[in-house]
Amino acid sequence: MRFAALLLCLTLCGLVQATPVSLIPLPAQLQQTKGSFEVDNGTSIVVPANDQAAHASAQYLADLVAHIRGIHLEVKEGEASHTIVFQRSPPASHAEGYTLDVTPQGIRIEAHDDAGLFYGAVTLYQLLTPNAQQGGVQVPALHISDWPRFAWRGVMLDSARHFQSVDDVKALLEQMAQHKLNVLHWHLTDDQGWRIEIKRYPELTRTGAWRTPPDAGHDGEPQRYGGFYTQDQIRDVVAYAAARHITVVPEIDMPGHAQAAVASYPKFGVTGKRPQVSVDWGVNPYLYNVDDATFQFIDNVLDEVMALFPSHYIHVGGDEAIKDQWKASAAIQAKIHALHLKDEDALQGWFIGRIGNYLSAHGRRLIGWDEILDGGVPPDATVMSWRGTDGAIKAAKLGHDVVMSPAPDLYLDSLQSNLPDEIAGRDPVRSLEDVYRFNPVPAVLNAAQAAHVLGAQANAWTEHMPSMQHVEHAAFPRLDALSEIVWSPASTRHWKDFLARLPAQFQRYAAQQIDYADSAFTPVIQVDANATLKSGKARVTLSDQAAYGDIRYTTDGSVPNIHSTLYVQPFTAAWPVTIKAATYADDGSVLAAARTRVIDRDHLLSRAGIELANCAGSDFRLHVQPMPDATSMSPVYAINVFDTCQQYPTAPLDGIASIHVEAARLERNYALAHDIKLVVSRPHSTPYGEFVVHLDRCDGSVIATAPLPNPSTSPRRFALDATVPVQHGEHTLCLIFTAPTDGPLYAFDRVSLVPSDGDKSKP
Template structure:
């Protein structure tokens, strides 16, 4: 009776709660079909999970569901073998039935039917994966409305199934290695988003991360690299590590329990420098390179002789023993053929096999290994370069160079996974804000991910069936830590989950935003450090107006629009009682504007942002606000001070091809000097043949110069200051440049003269000084 009384007490308190978004159920991805009804289900300490006797699949899912709720602070629900009778359900304690039924009315594999009513929830599916995803949906409904250890879910009927079989995420562990616990944390979130494929990138030029017992040098040597400037400024002398085979088995089992298949990737024939550093006899030249500390495209290839193929087949034997996946990913991307073209032995082999060029040799190479996988009951999958010259008919293609490879692969008779750069590459930054962390540019916002469509428009249905699905890719050159990884993945993973699960016709951006607020709350409760870039408030003012009049108009905005922005101008932190921003407003200098995006119910969707508006700040420009100068080649990234720095800030925006950066127009009346904060960064990006595109500016002094130009980057310099000696100066410093009398507003171009072998110079900040103002002290 005490359980029943407690439940009625909680029922009364829950009856006052509105589910997130009103009519929008707090579910991501959105189910295929939903009907809502009156009433709700309460789940608490008196609830039992029930499965049919001998239903082992249902039993596993029931225990998994109980664990899901317990992790969110709920009770560990007992699991009972034996379906409840109507009399038991009416006695007061709710039940959840999880039942495998070969005749369940579901549309496809992994589909399920969920019925929630007062007192009972039922999940029915034809396969265990369907049961699991039904449990995830119920978990999302319940955890959106929780008080202590009691949860509430609205009465609903849901019929749901995925649109694509391959719903994936690629994690690059070669550039920066994650711990086993961090990988398992990602797997947990993938499962709760109904994603079922982890593509695990384990080898590259910068590291070999998988233990191969027959070839121990792969991890003794190949798993470790020496970073640029190793040992300076407190850096580690070596970076690296690897996963033992026992660790990999444990991760594979962890994934399988969450209905996730792990597809391993060993890159070949290019991106092989770590392997060649370990066993130079399997490279082309026979020379032993170091494990690369440079991102980008390195020149080292595997040899194409029988000994090398035998070596790779032996490696694949151990890989197949660890990973039961149908597909094994063999890379095939970005293999520049210089070493093959320069090798007499390789050229002789090509002539012997009647191969006309190195692209056909790569096809032959990949075909041999693809056949080896086929002979062992597996299938090759590779990046879309494997199409150049042809690959085995049962190979699948992962299209990454835009979307053109999708139709090309289909027309060649191959199944395809859609994973295009830049659309689904989560290593791109999420905003252009100064406080955004490291990553590639341009911006790939939450909305840009959500609005991507997996199947190309106009593709005939019969051809569209060749699309296995899609995945997001997380390359980790700029993600040394778990904090970086979480910031890059979440909440963009929610957008990915919806575009691969929910029918395209049901996908709706505004609906998604409404439902996302509940998901962000779940992230906070699970200690997932998601990026709030989509909701972060931009605080914009007119520099010219403010400096001229002492007042300025403030405009507030965010990426998503339509959400409530609350703000203060009195130095306090904004909350649910602060004014709602409706239109630009005017403030007097000096002032401090703080703003935050909130739901209508007062839940914060971002951290508060602030802007101090005074004379000094108005004459200051953050380096990350500068843009690339007009130039034929732009390849921008936000780089950290060192390649393996684990802090989220500072970061510096650079163009790999040109050191030139350009500000917006700034009032220069009365400005007498400019302090320029600079950071010297390792130039550790291998550009291969594109290195010839780097703009070179001849230096007039031993270590080069910083030049400032007005309006045009190709105009004369109005200030030139020598750069200090890298060997005897700190990596961050400030240079003072005198400014001749100038009037009006002008853009400022900042560039450095240097060779392609010199460090990058990132701009931290420009601080303008008028007559009588003091220069900034110290480093930026």
């Protein structure tokens, strides 16, 4: 009786639910009641007569449930009992809001506006797909009253650096809709490609949409890379998004990131010379001119853009416009003087202001990256803060609306983990939990200033994500976390509860063939390599990033399953041994697929390149693929474009005779602008540089060296061996490539210490 009373108390207090519901994002208000309602092939959806929007949302629900669950629901008009009803409600205080009631007699979704009905349908879709089973489902009785926290719930897709097909873009839009995200910020122009057809200026796509990759035609690199969206394709995408209550906001970058445009029409650049469409990631120097002819070109482009995109906002970029070309131009310096401007930053402010006025005259509103604040912006401009949150704070205090999109917190090209099999991306790591704990409203803003925060968006920059598989892997499930921070009330968010709702979402992803990442739950198999070498036994610790789920493992090389040994505490295993581990949810579904660690002398005496750390002095780090446009998910190499020095800590050198390196030669396609001065150049004594090993410190004694091969005649992946004189004890090794900095980059795939007996396989 005491237990029953305690359970009743916990249930009423909301701490225990008899039938948990896996909804993402979490509704603003949810109360479960007694009973349930069964939905199966005999259930219909009833909508009001002549209500096209209600019919569209109902049909969307029916199609989605048929695809995922195999339940076929008929949509019809009129009245019916024991069914699903879509109904209009009186005007509500919350735009996009809805109520959803499930009783033993039926299901009812009510909303005043079209978006509300649609989001009610999305919530019901999740209730109807609580697991991977097919056929009828018992929906628990409940009442939901729901509305979004923010009006701007966005994702930025960079189609300029790498191009996605129309079907790829639609696949992202479909997932955005299922997450109640409502703005696709579409990055369509940059130095590396112009992706939107402008009929008045055909060279923008004939020339600007294509680039010649470095080492074109070799090692799988295409001869030519690019593509663009025709105006008909863009209309199709915009209509597809609108049917899912998503607004597409185009970005046409200016005054910088303009190299593809200037390559197409050099007269609109500063120098009048034609560059190539850039193959270099980073900050390129090409800016638009500021004469009347260039502004007429931009206005004409914007006319066609506005005809294609009905969005209230037009994004004009404004970021990373280094002013070297403007500073070197006598004509532009004369323009600054004639306009009585202070400097080039003020000229950019004038430039952006002119564009803002043109957009305002056409009933549109300018939005740009936070650099537009540096030179002054129109009073009605909206600021998208990417350089941390300072830009948003400054803009909100000045009375500008802001969208939070800070790096690295909401940058989807940030790595999700330091796992050996993580895909390409940037350091620092931004985990699923990092995204979930992001607060879109900086605490320093007062209530009036906080009201200027329209919402937040995550950015999928694609320099290192050349395929849609990469984009999906980087986006999901981190977009689940984003959806909750922009939709759900801050007071309702709870990290562990969010994790408990993810297994059902993973099963929905699997049913739709979405390549989501399991990084948060991937089992990490840890051993102390040096202690293991000395003792002959490995003390093994298993963990995962989220500290959630059951890790089950094997030690005989077999693939683990739900019946394998449950990890409870560290264990000891004699080596050599192969350990495999996977992570499972409470319902037995897989949270992370099996990972393997081989423990033998070879592996204990080696480190993968991505396990090495940067030497002191530079924390810049990228995980990159073998070639800039490689579409495979692996291999991936860790590089620092400023300094090639990497560290192998506590290397056990007793009995070690040589160092074996498996290395890769990579393209140095990085535009570093003024940061080029930070690149460390080291002397080399052979034509192409050397692999050099320093003992203990990066300026310590050299204990091993080997020449790098001729890059024009050697394969991209190669091996080096360097003899090591007799050493004792454990030492930090600084591993350096001294290749000339105007040539290729080099990366470590694996570094192995080779014992004097030469036999790596002995225990």
